[in-house]
Amino acid sequence: MKCAVDIEARDVEEMYINIDPIQAGGRLTAEAMKAAISFGDGYSVCDNCRNPPRLDYIRNPPIAQFHADLAAWLNMDAVRVVPGARRGFQAVASTLVEKGDPVILTGLAHYTEFMAVEAAGGIPREIPKDERNHITADAAAEKIEAVIREFSRTPPLLFVDHVDYQFGNVHDIAGIIKVAHQYDVPVLVNGAYTVGIMPIDGKALGADFVVGSGHKSMAAPAPSGLLATTNEHAERVFRTTQAKGDVTGRTFGMKEVEMMGCTLMGVTVVGMMASFPHVKERVQRWETEVAHSQAVTDALLSIEGTKVLSDYPRKHTLTRIDTRESFDKVAERHKKRGFFLASEVKKRGITGVIPGSTKVWKYNTFGLTEKQIRHVGESFIGAARDNGLNIL
Amino acid sequence: MKCAVDIEARDVEEMYINIDPIQAGGRLTAEAMKAAISFGDGYSVCDNCRNPPRLDYIRNPPIAQFHADLAAWLNMDAVRVVPGARRGFQAVASTLVEKGDPVILTGLAHYTEFMAVEAAGGIPREIPKDERNHITADAAAEKIEAVIREFSRTPPLLFVDHVDYQFGNVHDIAGIIKVAHQYDVPVLVNGAYTVGIMPIDGKALGADFVVGSGHKSMAAPAPSGLLATTNEHAERVFRTTQAKGDVTGRTFGMKEVEMMGCTLMGVTVVGMMASFPHVKERVQRWETEVAHSQAVTDALLSIEGTKVLSDYPRKHTLTRIDTRESFDKVAERHKKRGFFLASEVKKRGITGVIPGSTKVWKYNTFGLTEKQIRHVGESFIGAARDNGLNIL
Incomplete structure (x- = not known):
């Protein structure tokens, strides 16, 4: 089937795990x-947009209620939907960061946080990860001290990834925030791999901002996401426009500057809303998801030479694996070279391993069934065995 | 049918004109x-994202080709898709406008342009509309002069709406740009009501930037849109990141700061792409669309007391009508008050007239068939006749 002239219908999720x-x-x-x-x-979604004319006030479909539900679910005071987590970072950085300000993020920060800091004119400074690939509260304190020495002022913002994109490690967010608050540094928690995936309590973490991604972790179309904050910060980040036409005298009421007025006017917000009951329920099954992640990781580790680079035992479904001493040895002599692995697992109905990768790569088992998890584990072992690797 | 717990399936477009x-x-x-x-x-759309890892380089689905096609179609040098026209304004203002800079827009400018200026720290200054509700080149020149006098410097940016949201009037964009360029002021053309609606030649207009809206005018899901520019400006507005991790030494390659990396990673960009062949074709039928707009406007004008506030004859499908001396007189004595009009036309299968409006309101006939156009015109006349108004 063709969607249109040149667009092949996507069937990845129907045809593969x-x-x-x-x-x-x-x-x-x-x-x-x-x-x-x-x-x-x-x-x-604008059929019933009346007064005030703003997305988060629309009652049919129940977008206003959805905003309230999201805030309650995250235990935060105020939420807005945004076109992707990165637009949440941008809104906060644009509000809190002045040109030349140092902004703290981490050695595991996602690149979109760097983009938000750069767009605001800030100067990024990373908290180093430790030898376990963790960001610790102590390292955060040291970096804040170092930044204060370097810039003779407190950084206006600190970004930290609840779970980082590189290792899928769960970091000590509450500890880092506690330290940051001792220096009066507000903290934005990047929950792109956690909001909609595992339970989150923003107040328990002490977060000033929690940002989530709809298309990454809330079963929603792209681009979508959310920015949650506390009453303390909401007034500033969600400030309404002060603009006035010098000739017409026009003012623009309740429109919020950092939201550019409205954000997700159709399929994106309704997609988030429609998935929300399921998303709320699935975060409660997080322990099962972690067990699934562990099972696939253990299957891979049973292939001689394979190492896991993420925390072990696994505490998240995103995992970084090192197969330089297993699958990459096969690649050296296989006629398909590095492409053999993606090809071997694709034959077994699995996709998502980047073609060509046999050294250090990542996989995410989130949302798979028990049976699919078993099949994924067995498929890696089968691919290894068929190519002469030892199974421990 | 229910989509989910509380979301009623939308059937407005199936049930009504x-x-x-x-x-x-x-x-x-x-x-x-x-x-x-x-x-x-x-x-x-990220299944086949490889190197460089950026949305506008993806070849399957053919997003890279789509970007090239959009640029050619608008006769501009470079295009990026963005989450709504407003995010295009934001990217340009964030690049060109420094805090305290005066930015020129018009007495008919859309509020999202004000948001973009305010977010960048700019100070908005409006070119007044004339008595015909037009923005003229002469008025633009006068305002630029006035701003230079007031701020002792040239404004870094001028926004102008190709067709304004208030009257649906088509403005002398080429003339305004010619004047602005005499002062070296770059011009952003807000094409939210024109890109995807009527033919546009960016180079013929002389535009430095052309911004379009996917969800308003390109038959695409929200939020979507495009930002087109010339080689002269592309390097600056689409600049790649210079950020570097002070600890990790990480850099972020080809990611563009103002785009926050990637923009529309799924249904939004593919929706734009899938509609594009149709959109290219429909702008060629613009004269028919204008004739349809004229026909409905003439039907309304045949109701005694009705006045059109937009240009007449009509040159666009968005029209502002004044029924204070016709439908509003009915509202004064009707038991449904101002709601009678929306109710009367809804009975006839027409929606989109804001319930309660009988004074000054707007309608847009774009995309209706000949038969639907006749029905809309006859329905307004029928609603008028049934409520005792004279038909001229």
């Missing part, structure tokens, strides 16, 4: 798929 | 609807 590191949490639910069909048209 | 001012150009094509189903999953 997908263990792509970034795609696992963004697969739509059946409810979101129905909503996508129903709310595909551009400004489809 | 929709003349809502902002929704007409954003209805999906059948091709975009198919694409929405196929690419609903979060990061659905």
Whole structure:
């Protein structure tokens, strides 16, 4: 089937078990798929937009209620939906960071945090990871001290990834925030791999901002996400416009500057909403997801020479694996070279391993069934055995 | 049918002829609807993202080609897709405007332009509209002179709406740009009501930037849009990141700061792409669309007391009408008050007239068939006649 002239219909999720590191949490639910069909048209949620004319006040579909539900779910005071987590970073950085300000992020920070800092004119400074690939509260304190010495002022913002994109490690966010607050540094928690994936309590973490990604982790279409904050910061980050036309005298009421007015006017917000009941329920099954991750990781570790670079035992479904001494040895002599691994697992109905990767790579088991998990583990072992590797 | 717990499936476009001012150009094509189903999953277009890892380089689906096609179609040098026209304004203002800079826009500028200026720390100054509700080149020149006198420097940016949201008037963009360029002021053309609606030649206009809206005018899901520019400005607005981790030494390659890396990773970009062949074709039928707009406007004007506030004869499908001396007189004595008009036309299968409006309101006939246009005109006349108004 062709969607249009040149666009092949995508059937990855129908035809394969997908263990792509970034795609696992963004697969739509059946409810979101129905909503996508129903709310595909551009400004489809604006039919009943009245006064004040702003997305988060719309009552049908129940977008206003969704905003309140999101805030309660994350235990934060105020939430807005945004076009991707990165637009949440941008809104906060644009508000808190002045040109030339130092901004702290970490050695495991996602590149989009660097983009937000750069766009605001800030100067990025990283908290180093330790030898366990963790960001610790002590390292955060040291970096804050170092930045204060270097810039003779306190950084206006600190970004930290709840779970980092490189190792899928869960960091001591509450500890880092506690330290940051001792220096009066507000903290943005990047929950792109956690909001919609595992339970989060923003107040328990002490977070000033929690940012989530709809298309990465809330079973929603792209680009979507959320920015949650406390009453303390909401007034500033969600400030309404002060602009006034010098000739017409026009003012623009309740429109929020950092949101550019409204954000997700159709399929994106309704997709998030439609998946939300399922998302709330799935975070409660987090222990099962972790067990699944552990099972696949253990299957890989049973292949002689394989090492896991992420925390072990696993505490998240995103895992970084080192197969330089196993699959990469096969690649050296295989006629398909490094492409043999993706090819071997694809033959077994699995996709998401980057073609060509046999050294250090990542996979994400989130959302797979028990049976799929077993099949993924067995498939890696089968691919290894068929290519002469020892199974321990 | 329910999409999910609380979301009623939307059936406005199936059940009614929709003349809502902002929704007409954003209805999906059948091709975009198919694409929405196929690419609903979060990061659905990233299956084949390799090197460099950036949205506009992806070849399957053919997003790279789509970018090139968009640029050629608009006769501009470079294009990026963005999460709505407003995010295009934001990218340009964030690049060109420093805190305290005066920025020129117009007395008919959309509020999102004010948001972009305010977020960048700029000071908005409006070119007044003339008595015909037009922005003229002469008025632009006067305002530039006035701003130079007031700020002792040239404004770094001028926004102008190709067709304004208030009257749907087509403004003398080429003339305004010619004047602005005499002062070395770059011009951003807000094409939210024109890109995807009527033919546009960016070079013929002399535009430094052309911004379009996917969900308003390119039959695409929200939020989507495009930012087109010339080689002269592309390097600056689409600059790649210079950020570097002070500890890790990480750099971020080809990621573009103002785009925050990638923008539309799924249904939104594929929706734009799937509709694009149709969109290219429909702008060629612009004269027919204008004739349709004229026909409905003439039907309304045949109701005694009605006045059109937009240019007449009509040159666009968005029209502002004054029914204070016709429908509003009915509202004064009708038991439904101002709600009678929306109710009367809804009975006739038409939606998009804001319930309660009988004074000054807007409609957009874009995309309706000949037969639907006749029905809309006859329905307004019928509503008038049934409520005792004279038909001229």
